Amino acid sequence: MPMAAAPGDANHPTVDLAASICVDDARVRTRRGRPYSCSVTADADQPIARAPLVQDVPCPLCKYNLRGLVESRCPECGAKFEWDELLDPAKRKHPYLFEHHPERNIRSFLLTFLHGYFPRRFWRRLSPVQAPRVGRLIAYWLIVVLVCLTAALVDYAIDFYGTWQAQLYQRSQTALYLKGTTDKDTLDAIKQWGSAQRYIDSLCPPPTFKLIYDQTPFPWSDLPVAALARGNVFASSARYISIVLIFWPWYAALYLMLLRASMRRAAIQPWHHLRVAIYSADIVIWLAIFQIAMSTLRHLANQPASWRAIWQIEDLGYDLMPVLPWVILLAITYRFRMAIRRYLGVPHSTAVAISAQLIMLLLMFEIISLFT
Numbered sequence: 001m002p003m004a005a006a007p008g009d010a011n012h013p014t015v016d017l018a019a020s021i022c023v024d025d026a027r028v029r030t031r032r033g034r035p036y037s038c039s040v041t042a043d044a045d046q047p048i049a050r051a052p053l054v055q056d057v058p059c060p061l062c063k064y065n066l067r068g069l070v071e072s073r074c075p076e077c078g079a080k081f082e083w084d085e086l087l088d089p090a091k092r093k094h095p096y097l098f099e100h101h102p103e104r105n106i107r108s109f110l111l112t113f114l115h116g117y118f119p120r121r122f123w124r125r126l127s128p129v130q131a132p133r134v135g136r137l138i139a140y141w142l143i144v145v146l147v148c149l150t151a152a153l154v155d156y157a158i159d160f161y162g163t164w165q166a167q168l169y170q171r172s173q174t175a176l177y178l179k180g181t182t183d184k185d186t187l188d189a190i191k192q193w194g195s196a197q198r199y200i201d202s203l204c205p206p207p208t209f210k211l212i213y214d215q216t217p218f219p220w221s222d223l224p225v226a227a228l229a230r231g232n233v234f235a236s237s238a239r240y241i242s243i244v245l246i247f248w249p250w251y252a253a254l255y256l257m258l259l260r261a262s263m264r265r266a267a268i269q270p271w272h273h274l275r276v277a278i279y280s281a282d283i284v285i286w287l288a289i290f291q292i293a294m295s296t297l298r299h300l301a302n303q304p305a306s307w308r309a310i311w312q313i314e315d316l317g318y319d320l321m322p323v324l325p326w327v328i329l330l331a332i333t334y335r336f337r338m339a340i341r342r343y344l345g346v347p348h349s350t351a352v353a354i355s356a357q358l359i360m361l362l363l364m365f366e367i368i369s370l371f372t
């Protein structure tokens with residue numbers, strides 16, 4: 001039946017959520033221009049109309065009570081919603097998001113990661129109404145961190161193994177030399193040590209975990225001395241950027257919070273900021289994948305029977321190394337801009353995203369100059 005009854009009419013149909021909306025005869029159109037018709041009406045084919053909301057509905061972003069509003073726009077934070085997504089519990093669960101699907105962790109992680117490559121669609125589909133699950137959101141970030149940490153460990157492990165092999169090789173070469181030597185001083189030294197083997201051990205001890213551990217530098221051990229002033233700042237800052245980008249979501253969330261506070265806008269729940277930042281920056285994983293590939297190539301290139309092609313690919317990798325973190329930084333900026341615009345409704349999103357990155361770079365250079 002047509003829902004043309006005036007608010008308060010005794011004949012007004014009260015069906016589920018329809019009870020929460022009083023209707024008049026105006027036709028409501030949604031943000032995307034579709035006529036508003038959804039499960040909240042008694043008869044879905046009939047247009048329902050705008051009328052004040054008569055139940056308590058908190059704004060998903062800032063928790064302001066939207067009761068009594070005609071337009072589905074939060075007067076506190078300015079966010080725009082559609083009534084059906086606010087009122088229909090079925091719309092509160094995202095179809096594949098990692099946060100909302102603990103029953104299929106790997107699948108939901110991969111889907112979230114892959115859909116992020118289409119930020120326009122990703123952020124159109126993800127609504128603040130689909131409440132952030134803080135624990136799982138942070139878990140998503142921790143998985144990204146774990147992948148990056150694994151890359152550093154693989155890098156270290158390959159260096160460790162290489163140093164171990166080099167030590168063994170040096171021992172075998174020393175043994176070969178001593179076998180055929182006629183040098184008087186060397187022969188005297190062997191006599192002093194009692195045997196050639198003892199002499200070799202003194203020159204080049206057999207590899208032990210401690211010995212190799214002491215000889216192998218950690219991937220980040222040269223960071224404090226890799227000063228920016230030396231040579232090309234663009235190239236030398238790339239390594240710092242790749243580390244900074246891992247922790248970037250927390251900086252970006254804080255930046256958004258401070259920005260809103262400075263604009264004296266309503267406080268949006270901080271987890272929405274973090275959500276926007278974490279999903280924008282998960283592509284930092286590509287730096288880790290690149291690092292693992294480079295470590296593997298380096299290992300292969302050091303093998304005695306290495307192919308020429310491997311050296312060439314390795315060279316190409318070294319050329320890319322200083323550029324890649326900057327490319328990822330640019331991509332994150334673009335994704336961040338899309339996210340704050342579509343999800344948070346931040347005005348001047350391009351300027352906000354670029355200024356966030358510039359301030360981050362300035363802070364980074366400032367901190368580096370303190371330590372180097």
Ligand SMILES: [Zn+2]
Nearest residue numbers: 059062074077
């Ligand atoms: Zn709000």
